[in-house]
Amino acid sequence: MIRMENVHKAFDDNHVLQGMNLEIPKGTSMVIIGGSGTGKSVALKCILGLIKPDSGMIYVDGKDAQKGDRDAFLARFGMLFQGAALFDSLPVWQNVAFRLLRGSLKRPVEEAREIAIEKLRRVGLKSNVADRLPAELSGGMQKRVGLARAIAAEPEIIFFDEPTTGLDPIMSGVINDLIREIVTEMGATAMTITHDMSSVRAIADNVAMLHGGVIQWTGPVGQMDASGDPYVEQFISGSAEGPIEAVR
Amino acid sequence: MNPISLLGELGRAILSMLAAFGRVALFALDAVSHIFRPPFYPREFGIALLNIGWLSLPVVGLTAIFTGGALALQIYAGGARFNAEAVVPQIVAIGMVRELGPVLVGLMIAARVTSSIAAEIATMKVTEQIDALVTLSTHPMKYLTAPRVLAALLTVPVLVAIGDIIGIAGGYTVATQNLGFNPAAYLKNTVDFLEVRDIVSSLVKGAAFGVIAAIMGCYYGMSSGRGAQGVGRATKGSVEAAAVLILAANFVLTGVFFSL
Numbered sequence: 001m002i003r004m005e006n007v008h009k010a011f012d013d014n015h016v017l018q019g020m021n022l023e024i025p026k027g028t029s030m031v032i033i034g035g036s037g038t039g040k041s042v043a044l045k046c047i048l049g050l051i052k053p054d055s056g057m058i059y060v061d062g063k064d065a066q067k068g069d070r071d072a073f074l075a076r077f078g079m080l081f082q083g084a085a086l087f088d089s090l091p092v093w094q095n096v097a098f099r100l101l102r103g104s105l106k107r108p109v110e111e112a113r114e115i116a117i118e119k120l121r122r123v124g125l126k127s128n129v130a131d132r133l134p135a136e137l138s139g140g141m142q143k144r145v146g147l148a149r150a151i152a153a154e155p156e157i158i159f160f161d162e163p164t165t166g167l168d169p170i171m172s173g174v175i176n177d178l179i180r181e182i183v184t185e186m187g188a189t190a191m192t193i194t195h196d197m198s199s200v201r202a203i204a205d206n207v208a209m210l211h212g213g214v215i216q217w218t219g220p221v222g223q224m225d226a227s228g229d230p231y232v233e234q235f236i237s238g239s240a241e242g243p244i245e246a247v248r
Numbered sequence: 249m250n251p252i253s254l255l256g257e258l259g260r261a262i263l264s265m266l267a268a269f270g271r272v273a274l275f276a277l278d279a280v281s282h283i284f285r286p287p288f289y290p291r292e293f294g295i296a297l298l299n300i301g302w303l304s305l306p307v308v309g310l311t312a313i314f315t316g317g318a319l320a321l322q323i324y325a326g327g328a329r330f331n332a333e334a335v336v337p338q339i340v341a342i343g344m345v346r347e348l349g350p351v352l353v354g355l356m357i358a359a360r361v362t363s364s365i366a367a368e369i370a371t372m373k374v375t376e377q378i379d380a381l382v383t384l385s386t387h388p389m390k391y392l393t394a395p396r397v398l399a400a401l402l403t404v405p406v407l408v409a410i411g412d413i414i415g416i417a418g419g420y421t422v423a424t425q426n427l428g429f430n431p432a433a434y435l436k437n438t439v440d441f442l443e444v445r446d447i448v449s450s451l452v453k454g455a456a457f458g459v460i461a462a463i464m465g466c467y468y469g470m471s472s473g474r475g476a477q478g479v480g481r482a483t484k485g486s487v488e489a490a491a492v493l494i495l496a497a498n499f500v501l502t503g504v505f506f507s508l
Contacts, residue, residue, distance in 0.1 A: 050382055050383070074382070074383060077383060079383045083376060085376040085377050088377075103386065
């Protein structure tokens, strides 16, 4: 389980998180929605320790996320970045098997390559992609490789940062379905940040609306449309009228 | 602007400069400490050796040969004013080994390697590849910085030695082909005049300049701002800082080796 308690983070005068509280039960898929610049990515990076919160506590399975063995902590996570964040200088299979080629999860090269190709198949890519460089792939293929890398070491917790941004609707649907399938079959805890409502409906068990540095509403995805929360309603409808200022 | 405001601005500028020095010094200490602490990344180190050492040879060689040749012509022309044309071999040797070899190789490395490291790491930063490294349990200082700094520490002295030899060869070629020097006498004068201290200073300068070049590239890359402009600024800043620090370090090391 992941729990954020009263987390604050500011960048100079920009107070991004202003006491964020959130709980993600183990084995569930939480999707955080909110406009651009509302701190969704910051919240996610705070949990991973990529950004240090100014105050507040973050717990993973009851343990303080900022203390303890960092390698062991990070080994439990997989992450799909917004732009895939593949390493340009490495072929696709080495990107996927990156964690399996070094560190505490190191395997023999042949075994790591086999696992990488298996994971590539799992995300719908053929084995002939394995030896290509990331720059030779389309945006959708790069996202799939990023997804394969995120699940390569079978993590307990997977984060997805804007998984469908920049993709066409069909490829977005493919990625959404893949994420849902993988999270279900792995039994992983998932946290996705997005402002794509089709992703929310496809991926989420629970939804949280982040605005003004705090969670405005959270609940099961089935209750989202009838939440009665003006922020959620405006976000779902995409209306310029409502409590969320259209000009930010 | 009144004198108090002016003084305030000056103070702020000095504090900001000292803070920047402090950040670079802490980064350099951290980078060097990671060279000695596992895990090590031999593949990254091998690639850095290739990029910093082997692939810099053409530019180092060309710079050195033209500089050595020009130096021979200048010394010959200048020496002729007081009938001292015969000192060409000695001055070319001492000029190349003590100063021009290390400094020009250092500046070429700053132009070629520092810029490349800064641009690569800055691009990795803006495309979240550095964050991806962290989430994959890989320390960016160990994976990106330590191999590059170690490779520069080891290869730049070798490049300087090669540059020294090629520069002297350039002077030799011009002196024997255009200025009428006897080849055997030229070589004998070169070898007889150089001291061990000259060669040691050249290699030590090479090592220092290599470390400066690599650390500046990594530091500016890691602290890059967002977008293409951030990458551009990081690259420009890294080359400027590396070039100035190399020239300052050259002054200090020359003082250490030859003023004591």
